[in-house]
Amino acid sequence: MGKVVKVSGPLVVATGMENANMADVVRVGEQRLIGEILNMNGDSASIQVYEETSGLGPGAEVITTGSPLAVELGPGLIENIYDGIQRPLEEIMHKAGANITRGIEVPALSREKKWAFTPVAKVGDKVQGGDVIGTVQETSVVLHKIMIPPKMSGTLEMVVAAGDYTVEETVAVLKTDKGESVSLTMVQKWPVRVGRPYKHKYPPKAPLCSGQRIIDTMFPIAKGGTAAVPGPFGSGKTVVQHQLAKWADVDIVVYIGCGERGNEMTDVLREFPELKDPRTGESLMKRTVLIANTSDMPVAAREASIYTGITIAEYFRDMGYDVAVIADSTSRWAEALREMSGRLEEMPGEEGYPAYLSSRLAQFYERAGMVECIGSDEDRRGSLTAVGAVSPPGGDLSEPVSQATMRIVKVFWALDSSLAYKRHFPAINWLNSYSLYLDSLKPWFDEKLGKEFLVDREKAMSILQEEASLNEIVQLVGKDSLSPSDQLTLETAKMVREDFLQQNAFVDIDSYSSYDRQEKLLSLILSYDRLCRAAIEKGAQTVDLFAIPARERIGRAKSAEADQYVEVYADIARSMASEIDACAEKGGLDV
Template identity: 50%
Template sequence: MSTALGRIIEVNGPIVTVFLPQVTIGEQVRVGELALVGEVIGRDGGRAVVQVYESTESLAPGQSAVPLGHPLAAELGPGLLGNIFDGLQRPLTEIREQSGDRIARGLTVASLDRKRLWHFEPAPDLSAGSTVAGGTVIGAVSETETIMHRILVPPDVNGELVNLAPAGDYSVEQVIAQVRSRDGAVHPLRLYHRWPVRKARPYGRRDQAGVPLITGQRVLDTFFPLLKGGRAAVPGAFGAGKTMVQQQIARWSNAGIMIYLGCGERGNELVEILETFPQLTDPYTGRLLMERTLLVANTSNMPVVAREASIYMGVTLAEYYRDQGYDVVMVADSISRWAEALREVAGRLEQMPVEEGHPAYLASRLSAFYERAGRVQTLAGGYGSVSLIGAVSPPGGDFSEPVTSHTKEIVQAFWALSKELADARHYPAIDWTESYSGYVDAAAVWWAKNVDPRWSAHRTEALGLLLQSDELARIVNLVGPEALSPAQRWVLEAAALLKEGLLQQSALDDVDSFCSPERQFALLDLLLDLYHQGRDLLGKGVPVQRLLQLPVLGRARRAKSAYSNGQMDGLKAFAAEMRDAFQPLSLEYAGSREGSA
């Protein structure tokens, strides 16, 4: 009998109190006859409080508790991409083969396929005797057609390379290298290593250089940009289109690796991703999108403690690809459900609630999580980034609730979804008054250099028109449109054009679902030009009614769907044509105005 064998004292929902001296906080423990796994979150004398990842039904006091000696860790190696894992990194398709349509308890399933062979190419510049350190790339395998998976020395290992396997096919379990550390210990290296999920993976240093993450969504890229390595939140009431925004980002972002984390959300939403993503083509490589995507799913009906762990699992996987030099984006839907899992555990522990039942440490846990985003120089010297985009589901759509308000203090890009816009079927329903981005200046440098130097000025002018029009709309609602001056009527029209022709973007429209930066700017330029032309004509005495009747307005509205990313010439030709459409009016009124002046 093991000396470390303990016993269950109490079972209260997912919280199990065990008698088990000498366990460490964070250590994993197996409890009960089904050998359910949990982790120690508290100690009190000889007792340990364990939060169990699976349903604790049928556990009874007196049953065994066995410490496992290590914390919850991720297996990091080839075979992650294209897969769907639960919050504990168990592959769900493998679980299905073992336990059928429902997830049985107490299953042990390896995260990475042990049988599959990978073709390993050792790094050419390394050989026995080379000095290696944590993060050194000792070779690579081609994980998918598009993604080269670099095999890294685990962050906590360094020393002298004793040997390095030649090119060939290996399973993840086979030793491909040995490293002798300074103390003489020899560490066998495999294609994978483990890393505790609650601990951020080390890097060389933070890097401030910023390049915008292109999502192909105009309202995001043009108005509220996110940088690679940045932090963003998407708060919205139910029905505001949160999931759609997240899925669009997952589909179209120019990230090297995309991680989609379904945290406490609907099962059918993940199914939609599982069923549609494998058919989608990556707009950047022309290959399948799933080749650079991995899913972590802990749906709302799966146990809450695993839900709490799932965001750490997700971000650890993200950091691992970052350390290989990739720009990784993790979309987490939703952070509120994670916070609820935290609250549920806190409640069971009878911790004093502070706001709406949330524990006092909500804010610090939340900021510690988001802090794992960033662009870094990796241990190997390359550059990589983790961008975190978290959905927030505020109760009743109230942004002053604790999770939203704490998130607001942490993130730099805040994409506020508005119920009113969604109700008006303005999608994506991102509210231009409530949203903000702290990355605009950094993004402006990139846009000026790569797309057009007028980007920043255009953006400011367009936002100004939108805000001005909101003011005017309030007047109209009180006294009707007749009270406005012609110039004001034209502002309203210009804002309406911007909303329909630029901000609204249908995910279901094949032409417009993804909008290249060039086309984003061309559309913005076109609509502002239209506004300027009209404003000039108003100055010449043209009645606003004449302008509002121009058929070209309708075409400008639909230009986003009429010209694809590949038809920029057509779009430019249309812009010229539009200018011509104003000519007759300009000529007609040129004389009269000058005469009276």
Template identity: 50%
Template sequence: MKEGDYVGPGNILGLVRETPIFEHRILLPPHLEGQIEYIQKEGLYDLKDSIAHIETTLGLIEISMLQRWPVRQARPYLRRLIPDTPLITGQRVIDTFFPMAKGGAAGIPGGFGTGKTVTQHQLAKWCDADVIVYIGCGERGNEMTGVLMEFSKLMDLKRDRPLMERTIPIANTSDMPLAAREASIYTEITIAEYYRDMGYDVALMADSTSRWAEALREISGRLEEMPAEEGSPAYLASRLAKFYERAGRVQILCDKAGSVSAICAVSPPGGDFSEPVTQHTKRFVRCFWGLNKELASARYFPAIHYMESYSEYLDLIQNWWICRIDPEWRTLRDEAMHILQQDFKLQKIVKLIGEDALPDNQRLILEGARVFKNAFLQQSAFDEVDVYTVPEKQFFMLKVIMHFYQRAKVIIRRHIPLYRVMQLPILNNINRMKEKISNHDTESFHLLLEEIDIQMNELEKESMAIL
């Protein structure tokens, strides 16, 4: 920008390299437009120094790098765009089964110790957003210290710099004042919107909105307002709606696209999802990752239960996977989901009559689902290789398991007993591929697919000989 130029709301006046991997764009505040009468040269300036003079209809206005904004009010944009790009998180159960879109809103409800915080940390560390805004809202102080200590050591995979250089942590731990807690999630989303207005994809994590709702309830109680459901104020739902509505992929004031993705944990007391905060959150988010207490107590992580979770972004983002990764992606993903759903129904029968009473084709469903759960859905946040899976590897893992399943299906139709298939040594390699095969080693997956065919063919030949 130079003197004499006409600038509109949200236009970029200059750039500040805030960290080696992050460029802060100085924006003209919304609602302001005019001609640049004077603009500072490149140099070192303080936040409050005047960097430009703009001649507006209201007179000459001095612009500094500091912007003020009332946090409860959404920052303006031109129009909303369809969220059709996935937010890649590297977590298989999320990316493949319940994907999140850039500009989407997701809720992670779960009882005490089910893995809300670890899941959010995982997303903050690995998701492919440009900026992360992380708030510890009413949670333990040591968890926030963990974020600060861990993130400054962790490296950004793509840019080889500490993750902290593009993360904004906001601490509002449980010992801080109530009013601050109530305001904290608005502060978070306003900061996220501010970076969105620079044309970035921002991911916002809040741990947890239940603590925010508690603050809302306590303040409302002290104001002697009439309580509604379970003591929460009657406006709980509208406040939540207003908050989640601020997430989205939008065309920003200077015409580019930017997004705010909101990922919020909910901690329902006693893990009871029928309480108001979880129920209202469910109304306003389009992606719901339900954490299950039984899975967590069996140390099965992430404890995202495939029957309690859903994503409405699947149809919107499927083209990304189909065009960039593989045309077969959606078909394989749906077939895998179908196996898991059938398994869920069969488990009820198994409880009554036992697994051995089932015919082989139904037992294959149980075995197939077991492989899926162990080899694909279960993912350790503490294993060096398993911690993050790139989309290509996720697809290959899906393909390998489905290939094994399809071949097994054909084989048992030829009256070869299921236990023979489940004894094949390749199954061990399939179960360990998540830790043993690194992210870009596609060669090993091709070998694995070939080996499945070799072992299945041998089994077929062997049984034909017996017949």
């Protein structure tokens, strides 16, 4: 127990804390505000308080809990909405009304709700950390696996029969290797700043299908990979992340609203329950955990929210699930780091950010990966994919957070506000973005979509790059002065941009595009380019070729139903080929 001697916003300094430890969670003042010890100097402790500190003054009591900031992991996480330190917001609203009462203590997982536990292990089984002892059908789409906590091993002395139990009731008794009997419940705690263990990390081999053509085809991210979505205000970062959360082919989504505007989190809370999951047909919330730490909430909790989210994600990864963590936005998190660093009077780094900004970002992104989970089951593998938005002031990608993130992540989706103002969504600039996973994903693409897919992708990218060069000439001398071949390049590039890369989120059939559909659409556009080039060589006029309504048909085909698009694309290809051949014959006769 100690006494407060200084209060500076969320930073509180207390003396008499010689028995406390770094990173301990403490309770401050009569209202028992929750905080965390950042550093120790003799018996003096600097404490980061996760709640509003107005009214707190010198002399207030500080009591340490003796344990670091940890999250509760167990049934009840899915469909829940937490703040940055895992307090359930809906429970708090029922208990305290619209505003969060300072110092309120509400368990992260309901202690009253009973879950239907089905045992998997039996008495006498030798088990180790990560082994599954039972299951709970948490939602209609998520089977929650109750696991032995990491670093524990021994023999099961007792396992309860199938039935309904609360998370605090004993479901098994483990006799450890040291001879101690330990009661196991359905809930376990884990410190948020420590990554959960795994046996082995593998290089990512399969793409994360998001249904967004510019992402999946041009700049794919692997399951277990890392990506950054940088862009200035209004360029569509949140739109891209919402699309990923809605359509990515993962089992669990953890969405962290870190320092974002409250109305954006409100949109998420309203949209997700109404959205149909394309994989299951159920509500998207049935496999989603939301963490809301909006810009008007205490700044210190913003720093913790990122770790809270990724620890929950690691827990589901350990069950063998594919998990995506969507963090919106890491810039707001970095700003919280900067504010706390300034109050601690640390030596500032570039633009006032702490010198350890890069290492903290790396600690977050390095927790992603495709891993072999701990436990006796050698076939159980899970993946954790981390996607973080970056909000550089004024869109300046040379600022520290963007630069540090670019050094760590392997996929960079550069958003462009000029594209967003043109209503081109997703507003990802194809000339500035990149993916370093193409080589590792090549075997998967070759096997599932054929070797032509990546060849077509390279061809489309080269056409877009040629268009950028030709546009400079067009601005000087006009389009008519270009050669027929260059005019065709501009026409094909327009088709790639508007018919392939651009998607309409308000049309259900176009807001999500499967890999097979993407491959066929791109192949159709490049087929048009190839046939037209052959026709031009035979003497066909570009005026006649561009008069063919191929582009209009391809654009309309994006709205073809999922069970009809193969036939529709085949019909377009046949009619397009015959019409281009007719132009070629006419051109040959004219010559």
